[in-house]
Amino acid sequence: ITAELLASGEWKNQSFKSYNFNAVGIQPPSGHLHPLMKVREEFRSIFFEMGFTEMPTNKFVESSFWNFDALFQPQQHPARDLQDTFFLKDPVSSADLPSDLVAKVGQVHAEGNYGSIGYRYPWARAEAEKLLLRTHTTAVSSYMLHLLAQQKPFRPAKYFSIDRVFRNETLDATHLAEFHQVEGVIADRNVTLGDLIGFMDVFFRKMGITNLRYKPAYNPYTEPSLEIFSYHEGFKKWVEIGNSGMFRPEMCRPLGLDPDVRVIAWGLSLERPTMIKYGVDNIRELMGHKVDL
Numbered sequence: 001i002t003a004e005l006l007a008s009g010e011w012k013n014q015s016f017k018s019y020n021f022n023a024v025g026i027q028p029p030s031g032h033l034h035p036l037m038k039v040r041e042e043f044r045s046i047f048f049e050m051g052f053t054e055m056p057t058n059k060f061v062e063s064s065f066w067n068f069d070a071l072f073q074p075q076q077h078p079a080r081d082l083q084d085t086f087f088l089k090d091p092v093s094s095a096d097l098p099s100d101l102v103a104k105v106g107q108v109h110a111e112g113n114y115g116s117i118g119y120r121y122p123w124a125r126a127e128a129e130k131l132l133l134r135t136h137t138t139a140v141s142s143y144m145l146h147l148l149a150q151q152k153p154f155r156p157a158k159y160f161s162i163d164r165v166f167r168n169e170t171l172d173a174t175h176l177a178e179f180h181q182v183e184g185v186i187a188d189r190n191v192t193l194g195d196l197i198g199f200m201d202v203f204f205r206k207m208g209i210t211n212l213r214y215k216p217a218y219n220p221y222t223e224p225s226l227e228i229f230s231y232h233e234g235f236k237k238w239v240e241i242g243n244s245g246m247f248r249p250e251m252c253r254p255l256g257l258d259p260d261v262r263v264i265a266w267g268l269s270l271e272r273p274t275m276i277k278y279g280v281d282n283i284r285e286l287m288g289h290k291v292d293l
């Protein structure tokens with residue numbers, strides 16, 4: 001049937017075949033899973049098959065307490081400065097923090113405890129109450145460990161999270177003000193650094209990443225800390241693929257974990273492996289509409 005037939009009224013003298021309402025439509029040449037979400041599903045299935053439980057990371061706004069203080073990150077640490085962290089203007093802070101826990105954390109910063117001499121600085125609760133966009137998912141890990149410590153008797157736990165984190169970075173081809181952090185946490189009695197290294201080998205091999213090497217590193221919340229490297233056959237060079245370590249007693253003990261409970265954890269980004277896997281060289285191609293320059 002055409003516009004002419006309709007306009008002229010000629011359609012009345014034509015015979016048309018009846019509608020086939022069972023006809024299948026034409027597959028639209030569009031609709032794809034986002035590369036980041038495809039790689040996220042790969043990581044999620046690896047974590048699930050290794051017995052991990054996903055952490056609730058659906059809250060981007062955190063208190064400085066869970067994001068920094070509970071991780072034994074001192075209040076004058078440069079990571080807390082405005083050029084690295086997005087603090088909220090309104091509301092500036094929240095006061096609904098568990099007071100007994102806040103007191104224990106403040107004490108271990110100010111005068112030490114559990115065998116640690118602490119940082120010996122005048123720790124301020126008001127600083128811990130400031131709200132921010134979480135700079136790492138480790139803020140959720142600390143909260144989950146606090147909940148775990150309240151379960152008696154203690155049972156070992158394996159948690160993971162893959163979600164957005166926000167840093168006030170200077171933007172460039174490979175850095176945006178946000179990225180997706182992948183994080184794994186294992187809490188058990190007498191877990192060792194050897195368990196961490198052995199676990200990394202297995203975990204990364206499931207992503208096709210082998211031949212790992214470890215380099216001593218520093219995080220305020222882990223001691224020892226290890227940067228993880230893998231030799232990339234394509235680039236013919238060692239590529240940093242993540243960071244890891246054992247959460248310090250100054251973090252674990254105030255949360256309520258027993259002295260013989262050890263927590264190993266590691267993190268990487270979702271963007272880096274996705275960019276390499278899909279040959280994306282400008283991180284902006286991963287976010288928003290691809291601009292064909």
Ligand SMILES: COC[C@@H]1[C@H](c2ccc(C#Cc3ccccc3)cc2)[C@@H]2CN(C(=O)Nc3ccc(OC4CC4)cc3)C[C@@H](O)[C@@H](O)CN12
Nearest residue numbers: 181222240241242243244245265266267268269272273276
């Ligand atoms: C501000 O930047 C942080 C981000 C991001 C990162 C770094 C550390 C953690 C962490 C942690 C942690 C440590 C101890 C305890 C708990 C969490 C999480 C994300 C990546 C971590 N990195 C990273 O993802 N690199 C990477 C990962 C996989 C990969 O796969 C390819 C197929 C081979 C390739 C590269 C390392 C670097 O890219 C680094 O320059 C950038 N890092």
